[in-house]
Amino acid sequence: MKLLGLDREKVRNAIEKGRVTVAVYGLGKMGLPLAAVFAEHGAKVIGVDINENVVEMINRGENHVKEEPGLDELLKKNVEEGRLSATTDGVEAARKADVMVILVPTLTDERGNLKLDPVYDVAHKISQGLEKGDVVITEATMPPGTTESIIPILEESGLKIGEFGLGHAPERTMTGTAIRDITGQYPKIVGASDERTLEALIGIYETINRKGVIPMSSIKAAEAVKVFEGIYRDVNIALANELALWCEEHGLDALEVFKAANTQPYCHLHMPGAGVGGHCIPVYPWFVINLAGRTNPRLTKTAREINDSMPHHIVELVIKGLNEAGRPVKGSNVLVLGLTFRGGVREFMKAAAKPIIQELKEWGASVYAYDPLCTPEDAERFGATWKEDFKGVDVVVITADHREFKKLDLNRMSAEMRSKVIVDGRNVLDPEEVEKLGFGYFRVGRVRNP
Ligand SMILES: NC(=O)c1ccc[n+]([C@@H]2O[C@H](COP(=O)([O-])OP(=O)(O)OC[C@H]3O[C@@H](n4cnc5c(N)ncnc54)[C@H](O)[C@@H]3O)[C@@H](O)[C@H]2O)c1
Incomplete structure (x- = not known):
């Protein structure tokens, strides 16, 4: 009909x-x-x-x-x-x-x-x-x-x-x-x-x-709604990342501050982290940037730059963790947990793991990877070696918030790892619990020694 x-x-x-x-x-x-x-x-x-x-x-x-x-x-x-x-x-x-x-x-x-x-x-x-x-x-x-x-x-x-x-x-x-x-x-x-x-x-x-x-x-207005929703998220994540980096410098825990700030109804700070991936949030800003005429969408562009720089910052945290553990980056063993861009979905577009693995290899680290939704071939495509245990690992880097990573066996990690450093790029672990077991714990917006 x-x-x-x-x-x-x-x-x-x-x-x-x-x-x-x-x-x-x-x-x-x-x-x-x-x-x-x-x-x-x-x-x-x-x-x-x-x-x-x-x-x-x-x-x-x-x-x-x-x-x-x-x-x-x-x-x-x-x-x-x-x-x-x-x-x-x-x-x-x-x-x-x-x-x-x-x-x-x-x-x-x-x-x-x-x-x-x-x-x-x-x-x-x-x-x-x-x-x-x-x-x-x-x-x-x-x-x-x-x-x-x-x-x-x-x-x-x-x-x-x-x-x-x-x-x-x-x-x-x-x-x-x-x-x-x-x-x-x-x-x-x-x-x-x-x-x-x-x-x-x-x-x-x-x-x-x-x-x-x-x-x-109009049709165009409906199209803009979806695109703007994504850009709002990208810009807000960039703001969270910027403030989190500031918190690192000033010895604050960004998540503690954000959580309290967000109890006020006009504040909606998002989660800082290892970077923004997927087919949507990091891509939609480009629709607006590419279609801009007289307008110069400076904030949208800067937000993209900030979010794209976060994988590099994760590498900086890995190096900081290794330094504090007294181990050089060259020759260290780093295990990256999460090849997908986020938890629960096998999608790789702009996954943070990729640039992190590449940069760590340039520093001379041996890089391993594991992801419950992936295969050893996926790890190979990213330039890492598949590894399902923690034996000999110096740093564990969490780059996707898969369910499995929220309940990592910390005692097993503690027993198997060589240096006990965790860089939590998705804020999935409880710092107090991890630090109690003697790990060096780092996340965007929270470092022990600024
Ligand atoms: N996946 C998400 O989370 C999400 C969220 C919001 C919007 N979207 C949008 O939805 C759209 C679809 O995304 P998706 O995630 O379902 O993609 P998908 O890759 O999961 O599925 C797309 C399907 O389209 C089929 N296809 C490709 N070309 C075709 C053609 N010419 N004729 C008929 N079928 C064809 C493919 O075989 C595939 O089965 C995209 O525009 C995406 O931006 C996706």
């Missing part, structure tokens, strides 16, 4: 009664949870992916996004009940669908230079099946102004914008909490090409999101 021209209540009713077909393009960490949630709320969902294995698994009711709690059951149930299926045929899916959601990767390098090929590929496929009254939505993160760049491709269908609707509804979530977030942790942000499409988007997302919808005045 076509949704353009219906009010939000009718849209909701049509979805819940099973009269609306939604095609979700891209069945990865974001797309698969979304497809399952739409199906759970009554829509007929066709998932589209270029990866045949992914499509086959989904049609068997098997989940390939293991990091997502609750997705196994949600997927299986909706496939078995016939509301969710998958295909590699994006054109056929577009012919059958009333709503097409684009949730493929928006590829960027570390400086936010974009490659929108997957988005354009999907837009071409949709244009071959597009019908009057259809609604096309980008949920993939798009720099402000980019969703509208697919209009000419969609118009290759012979239809003009207005005969079909275009909207943007950014994913405000992350791997591991997608189902929770898209069903009502935060309101959904939507922007659309015209009022009728906006009304349809409100109806669509009010159906699946208990927290409701915030309609924006």
Whole structure:
């Protein structure tokens, strides 16, 4: 059933009664949870992916996004009940669908230079099946102004914008909490090409999101919301890092100060640490920087510089720890715990471990690595040797907040390590407990001898 021209209540009713077909393009960490949630709320969902294995698994009711709690059951149930299926045929899916959601990767390098090929590929496929009254939505993160760049491709269908609707509804979530977030942790942000499409988007997302919808005045404004959220985090982490470095110089414990300061409702200091990784927070600032004309986004640029310098500071802490233990860096054994950019997710974009390992090797240290989500081959790619114990290790450096690292066996470490130094780049250990066992403990914003 076509949704353009219906009010939000009718849209909701049509979805819940099973009269609306939604095609979700891209069945990865974001797309698969979304497809399952739409199906759970009554829509007929066709998932589209270029990866045949992914499509086959989904049609068997098997989940390939293991990091997502609750997705196994949600997927299986909706496939078995016939509301969710998958295909590699994006054109056929577009012919059958009333709503097409684009949730493929928006590829960027570390400086936010974009490659929108997957988005354009999907837009071409949709244009071959597009019908009057259809609604096309980008949920993939798009720099402000980019969703509208697919209009000419969609118009290759012979239809003009207005005969079909275009909207943007950014994913405000992350791997591991997608189902929770898209069903009502935060309101959904939507922007659309015209009022009728906006009304349809409100109806669509009010159906699946208990927290409701915030309609924006334009697609570009909706795109900016998601990008600005990321930049806020990057700048705030940079501020936390800057103040933490100051605390180190002045013999203060930054976390103690931040915790107390944050009890006042206008203060939201974030966590200092080994650096900012992932596909989102360190990349979105570049969208704004790269698109800046007269504005010179100095603060955004400086924040990026500060956060990018933190892996180097971790190396400085390693050297300080070794000095205090009376051991030269050259010939020391350093074990890096965590190759991924954060805990619980096997993603490597801008992982702090990489520059840390490289710099320590330049100093002549032997560098080892372990990560519960990785393999010895991953360690090798990073330039380190896989190691699953602490024998002969001088310094343990924690670079990802995996659950396992929060409950390290400190007694075993104490017995096996050669010099007992810990550099906690993710603030996961309790300093008092660690120091009681005779370790030298260092973290960003807290050193023993300034
Ligand atoms: N992962 C996150 O935490 C997160 C959070 C917010 C927003 N996002 C955004 O969501 C989007 C998707 O991210 P993701 O993490 O789900 O990616 P992903 O890599 O987990 O999944 C992407 C899927 O798209 C498929 N795909 C690639 N090209 C395709 C094409 N041309 N046609 C059909 N399918 C195609 C891939 O095979 C893959 O299964 C990105 O724009 C990302 O920036 C991700």
